[in-house]
Amino acid sequence: MRKNYSSEFKAKLVLEVLRGEHTLSEIASENEVHPNMLTRWKTEAMKNFSQLFEKEASKTKQMQKNYENKIDELYKQIGKLTTQNEWMKKKSGL
Secondary structure: OOOOHHHHHHHHHHHHHHOOOHHHHHHHHHHHOHHHHHHHHHHHHHHOOHHHHHHHHHHHHHHHHHHHHHHHHHHHHHHHHHHHHHHHHHOOOO
């Protein structure tokens, strides 16, 4: 039966390997993981490391775009309400 490891567990072990305080074999035996598995996780992490920062930048851009859209929507609503208010003043004779 295959074991499934959480992403937090994998990240913890890869960080230990990258720190270099213990050998890969020591970390693998302490956590009951095959050394080849650790090597594969490390390789995958190193390959995808740059995406970590790309995701943050895209999240920030998306949040900024949503914020700007909300501001535009609110300005349209203000304009509409101002027009209605002026029309009501005009009709009531004030």
